[in-house]
Amino acid sequence: QVQLVESGGGLVQAGGSLTLSCAASGFTFSRRDMGWFRRAPGKEREFVAAITWNGASTNYADSVKGRFTVNRDNAKNTAYLQMNSLNVEDTAVYFCAASPLTRAVTARLYDYWGQGIQVTVSS
Helix, strand or coil: CCEEEEECCEEEECCCCEEEEEEEECCCHHHCEEEEEEECCCCCCEEEEEECCCCCCEEECCCCCCCEEEEEECCCCEEEEEECCCCHHHCEEEEEEEECCCCCCCHHHCCEECCCEEEEEEC
8 A cells, every 4th residue: 555654744933944754655665756745725736846766866846946955765765855944935735745757847747645744834
């Protein structure tokens, strides 16, 4: 059974940091690109960051570039999203997802999804 379980979310003040984790099971983690998406209140889900299956390449939305870092540990079947300099516009439910394709930035190209985790940034 495929599972992606996010953890590490919560409430943080503007300017603070959080690290999200995504623990994967039920599939060959090291063969899939991993992505992070988010859905803010009243908005559509949007791409945040992605990392290739081997960790060699990453991609970021312009809104988080320079503040967020995506990485992975294939030995632990876990992906991470380090979020620094958070602002209130980063408040959203964050999802991790796995894709059989490489360098995908659109949600429809990801077939495994976590349940999501809330990140709230207070001013």
